[in-house]
Amino acid sequence: DAPQVSEPQHSAVGLPAITHALRISQQQMGVRRTALTLLRVNQPNGFDCPGCAWPEPDKPHTAEFCENGAKAVAEEATLRRVTPDFFTEHSVADLATRSGYWLGQQGRLTHPMYLAEGADHYEPVTWERAFDIIGEELTALDSPDEAVFYTSGRTSNEAAFLYQLFAREFGTNNLPDCSNMCHESSGSALTETIGIGKGSVLLEDLYKADLIIVAGQNPGTNHPRMLTALEKAKAGGTKIISINPLPEAGLERFKNPQTPRGLAGGGTALTDLFLQVRLGGDQALFRALNRCLLDTEGALDEDFIREHTHGFEEFARTARADDDWDETLRATGLTREEIDRALAMVLGSRRTIVCWAMGLTQHKHSVPTIQEVVNFLLLRGNIGRPGAGVCPVRGHSNVQGDRTMGIFERPAPAFLDALEKEFGFAPPREHGLDVVRAIRALRDGQAKVFFAMGGNFVSATPDTDVTEAAMRRARLTVHVSTKLNRSHVITGARALILPTLGRTERDVQTGPDGRRAEQFVTVEDSMGMVHASRGRLEPAGPQLLSETAIVARLARRVLGAGSRTPWEEFARDYATIRDRISHVIPGFEDFNTRV
Numbered sequence: 001d002a003p004q005v006s007e008p009q010h011s012a013v014g015l016p017a018i019t020h021a022l023r024i025s026q027q028q029m030g031v032r033r034t035a036l037t038l039l040r041v042n043q044p045n046g047f048d049c050p051g052c053a054w055p056e057p058d059k060p061h062t063a064e065f066c067e068n069g070a071k072a073v074a075e076e077a078t079l080r081r082v083t084p085d086f087f088t089e090h091s092v093a094d095l096a097t098r099s100g101y102w103l104g105q106q107g108r109l110t111h112p113m114y115l116a117e118g119a120d121h122y123e124p125v126t127w128e129r130a131f132d133i134i135g136e137e138l139t140a141l142d143s144p145d146e147a148v149f150y151t152s153g154r155t156s157n158e159a160a161f162l163y164q165l166f167a168r169e170f171g172t173n174n175l176p177d178c179s180n181m182c183h184e185s186s187g188s189a190l191t192e193t194i195g196i197g198k199g200s201v202l203l204e205d206l207y208k209a210d211l212i213i214v215a216g217q218n219p220g221t222n223h224p225r226m227l228t229a230l231e232k233a234k235a236g237g238t239k240i241i242s243i244n245p246l247p248e249a250g251l252e253r254f255k256n257p258q259t260p261r262g263l264a265g266g267g268t269a270l271t272d273l274f275l276q277v278r279l280g281g282d283q284a285l286f287r288a289l290n291r292c293l294l295d296t297e298g299a300l301d302e303d304f305i306r307e308h309t310h311g312f313e314e315f316a317r318t319a320r321a322d323d324d325w326d327e328t329l330r331a332t333g334l335t336r337e338e339i340d341r342a343l344a345m346v347l348g349s350r351r352t353i354v355c356w357a358m359g360l361t362q363h364k365h366s367v368p369t370i371q372e373v374v375n376f377l378l379l380r381g382n383i384g385r386p387g388a389g390v391c392p393v394r395g396h397s398n399v400q401g402d403r404t405m406g407i408f409e410r411p412a413p414a415f416l417d418a419l420e421k422e423f424g425f426a427p428p429r430e431h432g433l434d435v436v437r438a439i440r441a442l443r444d445g446q447a448k449v450f451f452a453m454g455g456n457f458v459s460a461t462p463d464t465d466v467t468e469a470a471m472r473r474a475r476l477t478v479h480v481s482t483k484l485n486r487s488h489v490i491t492g493a494r495a496l497i498l499p500t501l502g503r504t505e506r507d508v509q510t511g512p513d514g515r516r517a518e519q520f521v522t523v524e525d526s527m528g529m530v531h532a533s534r535g536r537l538e539p540a541g542p543q544l545l546s547e548t549a550i551v552a553r554l555a556r557r558v559l560g561a562g563s564r565t566p567w568e569e570f571a572r573d574y575a576t577i578r579d580r581i582s583h584v585i586p587g588f589e590d591f592n593t594r595v
């Protein structure tokens with residue numbers, strides 16, 4: 001209510017970031033647990049940081065995490081607990097008045113909790129009863145399409161694969177997920193242009209690039225370890241252009257806490273050219289650059305264009321027709337001189353990468369903007385070579401893996417064919433609901449059960465009032481979660497909160513012979529690399545189940561003996577899930593051996 005104005009920051013990270021991260025970690029976990037946990041982050045034998053999807057180098061630093069990652073870990077590894085007593089003390093109406101921050105600060109959920117119809121308080125419930133309640137509501141539906149199965153991007157590959165399998169055996173493709181709000185436009189634009197909805201570069205490519213363009217992204221806050229990669233690229237001579245309406249401190253100057261220079265010295269200036277673009281002006285900017293490339297003698301990679309692209313003539317015609325510079329300058333908010341400086345850097349680069357995130361993806365014209373970026377790269381053959389390509393920087397730590405595993409409301413027919421062949425049931429072919437359509441369906445009473453594998457649907461979706469009202473119309477809302485958030489307190493007529501293991505925690509499953517075996521899961525980073533993640537901490541409570549176990553038990557309860565899928569085996573031994581993934585998903589052949 002009383003905002004304070006101070007000078008903007010001009011550098012990011014450095015010593016203050018370390019001090020801050022350690023202070024938060026120690027408040028939440030104490031000194032010993034802080035040390036044990038943080039030294040496992042992003043290590044070959046450790047767990048994948050739940051903070052973001054930035055890839056790990058082959059030889060990670062001893063401290064391969066950032067301030068925000070440390071906070072994300074502390075959030076999960078905290079010693080604070082939300083027990084049944086907490087819910088006796090606080091009614092749902094009381095909790096609904098609290099902020100998301102306050103709810104998250106209360107600690108880890110320890111017991112399955114149930115809010116009965118008309119009740120004021122959540123009460124503890126057994127897992128059996130919880131699955132019965134979900135089973136009752138799901139089997140009472142007129143059609144499987146009246147259920148919605150949402151996913152947030154932290155869910156492991158194994159859990160995600162089982163979750164989509166369950167939804168499809170149940171009979172629906174209603175699998176909205178957080179990428180509907182995130183890089184959906186990147187996926188659409190890239191699938192239509194380069195034929196695959198993912199980035200085309202690896203970490204090594206950044207070090208080989210002559211020029212990296214960072215558009216609409218704030219890595220200092222959201223992917224801090226990317227700054228280390230940019231610093232390394234710079235040291236090798238790479239130039240950086242950043243395109244952003246805001247001069248983000250992290251892109252101005254990075255103080256790498258892993259180096260003495262970063263701790264005590266001035267750090268590294270990252271950006272060579274800052275283009276303070278007008279909001280939404282990126283499409284016009286890349287169009288202008290493309291037009292200039294078309295008109296510059298020798299600027300195009302003609303062989304590449306002839307051999308690997310189509311529609312060039314049409315593109316060139318349209319782009320050349322857009323020759324009103326006044327309009328270009330108005331749309332971009334830039335001067336002709338700034339665009340010329342960018343052009344000179346582009347022409348001076350043999351290998352160019354464009355990185356982007358939400359500043360490009362969350363506009364109404366995001367898809368054409370990203371397609372213009374792809375055209376920009378294609379004109380000089382900057383795709384499919386070392387040091388060149390597209391780099392959409394993903395958000396949640398496994399959001400890309402979840403899509404790879406089939407969490408998608410519009411699955412490809414080939415994927416469904418493979419599922420059908422492997423599991424012997426006929427998956428639904430009709431497209432399901434994405435996030436916005438799911439909200440509409442709930443609002444209009446066409447969807448009645450909302451199940452969330454993680455996330456915070458009520459706060460993350462665009463129209464909070466409409467979404468809250470829609471949730472309240474549901475028969476049942478269910479959240480599989482580690483911590484409390486607003487989505488747990490804006491409920492349907494009945495509601496469940498199911499507490500689950502986090503990435504940092506040991507996941508032990510018991511075999512049929514009573515033998516206990518530690519499991520690991522896999523995740524895919526922003527550059528398409530898949531690797532294992534193993535938690536080491538004792539779970540936050542004895543009642544917690546893994547996401548995988550929750551899906552398997554739910555599936556058996558809902559689908560009954562009619563399902564030929566070996567759910568019990570999957571829950572006991574995640575390697576058996578990976579075997580099936582290797583049969584269904586191209587590129588995952590021999591998954592268990594390779595991982």
Ligand SMILES: Nc1nc2c(c(=O)[nH]1)N[C@H]1C(S)=C(S)[C@@H](COP(=O)(O)OP(=O)(O)OC[C@H]3O[C@@H](n4cnc5c(=O)[nH]c(N)nc54)[C@H](O)[C@@H]3O)O[C@H]1N2
Binds near residue numbers: 182277357359
């Ligand atoms: N610790 C932690 N890290 C996270 C997450 C987390 O929950 N915890 N979430 C992850 C997720 S899901 C995501 S998607 C990423 C988000 O990562 P980012 O996309 O980097 O996040 P934003 O803060 O949305 O930054 C958008 C940037 O775009 C700029 N911008 C806004 N409009 C425009 C425009 O029209 N043009 C251009 N060129 N720039 C524009 C803004 O000034 C800002 O710098 O962060 C990830 N990182």
Ligand SMILES: Nc1nc2c(c(=O)[nH]1)N[C@H]1C(S)=C(S)[C@@H](COP(=O)(O)OP(=O)(O)OC[C@H]3O[C@@H](n4cnc5c(=O)[nH]c(N)nc54)[C@H](O)[C@@H]3O)O[C@H]1N2
Binds near residue numbers: 182395500
């Ligand atoms: N206002 C606003 N809205 C946004 C955005 C924004 O920046 N601002 N960003 C948009 C973007 S890019 C995205 S990706 C979406 C994100 O949308 P969501 O993924 O739905 O939301 P998050 O807030 O990331 O979800 C965090 C919650 O996940 C739960 N959680 C954490 N770890 C685990 C785990 O290991 N397992 C399980 N089961 N649960 C876990 C915790 O309860 C935590 O509160 O939001 C979008 N909406």
Ligand SMILES: [Mo]
Binds near residue numbers: 182396
């Ligand atoms: Mo995101």
